[in-house]
Amino acid sequence: MSKSSIDRDSSEPGLDQDVKLDLDLDLDLDLDLSNDKLMQSSMGSWGISAVEGGSIPPMDTNVVTVSKGLPDGPDGPVHGKFSKEDVFEAASKGDPGPLSGLQDYLKKRELNLTSSKYIGKYGQETNGKTALLKAVLNLKDGTNNTIQVLLDIAEKCGDLKKFVNASYNDEDYNGQTALHVAIERRSIDQVKLLVQKGADVQAKASGVCFQLKSKQGFYFGELPLSLAACTNQSEVVSFLMENQYMPANSRDCDSQGNTVLHALVVIADNTKENTDFIIRMYDEVLIRDTRLAQKENEKGEGKLEDIKNNKGLTPLKLAAKLGKIGLFRHMVQREFTDDETRALSRKFTDWIYGPITSSLYDMTSIDISEPNSVLEIIVFGSAINVWREGVEVFS
Secondary structure (H helix, E strand, O other): OOOOOOOOOOOOOOOOOEEEEEOOOOOOOOOOOOOOOOOOOOOOOOOOOEEOOEEOOOOOOEEEEEOOOOOOEOOEOEOOEOOHHHHHHHHHHOOOHHHOOHHHHHHHOOOOOOOHHHOOEEOOEEOOOOHHHHHHHOOEOOEOOHHHHHHHHHHHOOOHHHHHOOEOOOOOOOOOEHHHHHHHOOOHHHHHHHHHOOOOOOOOOOOHHHOOOOOOOOOOOOOHHHHHHHOOOHHHHHHHHHOOOOOOOOOOOOOOOOOHHHHHHHHOOOOHHHHHHHHHHHHHHHHHHHHHHHHOOOOOOOOHHHOOOOOOOOHHHHHHHHOOHHHHHHHHHOOOOOOOOHHHOOEEEEEEEOOEEEEEEOOOOOOOOOOOOHHHHHHHHOOOOHHHHHHHHHO
């Protein structure tokens, strides 16, 4: 997940790998995936690669236990029990059949799908992965027939909220929920289902793999809305911001104080394709946030674009600092003509006469009359080539 382009390479941490092990007995064991015999070091295989002397564990692996000579029990796969491996295997295959009877099994034993018995492990440590996360990681054509079954079981066992919001708790993928995965898998149907069932739209995936300094990860601003925006999913962005169940707060920030707009600035790479999609998504989020605020009569909160991150930078200042010249030029020269969004403009056309146009610019936060202004950033601390690109934006 190291690329920030619209469509990323398929070789990335978290790809689902199938490994079949023939065992004489189907035991309820937690296999040690840190074993050197099971791990491969290439990104193209298990998605594991070296990071500062260590390694990134796979987000998901499909290790299938195969029993020999043992018939299925009356209320479970083997000996009348549903082991974690049984449930996870059904989830990975998208086959709800083996889950028949699981609800009664759980109720009889006062268990649920978030009990420690049904939480995944990596090596000897639990990583927080549930059967729901397993299922969403193994979508086929955007769906997995076990997801609805698992959610129904959790709801009837009184554990739906905890189950749908369960997240990884390991260092690498900490905070990642099923909603994050569904968005990354680009499945709008699963996103809608999870939100309808109570998924937290403000959940933050703050693991090492999702931080700016991660060489093998993918920074997207931690929040589901930011992830959808950074992966160019307009339909998901629209749903998250305007759904009837739990609309996303577009002004929420990640651990670095970055909003969805800051996140878009970070992943901009100055190529034409990337810049075009970033500009479109940036304006889409900004306009929708403004319209929703006006609809709800929220006054005095300021603009989404005025929010500063932990380093005191607005999206505009961050674009100047990082040298995102294509996006920066658009932000400075942006002009909306309709009354509803005109206030979001920084450029205002005064008059036009033939080939001549006179325009006014909003210099708020740009002019050196303000501390840490955009012009100061460009001159003294920006990746923008000052004279050839930065200053030319204003000419």
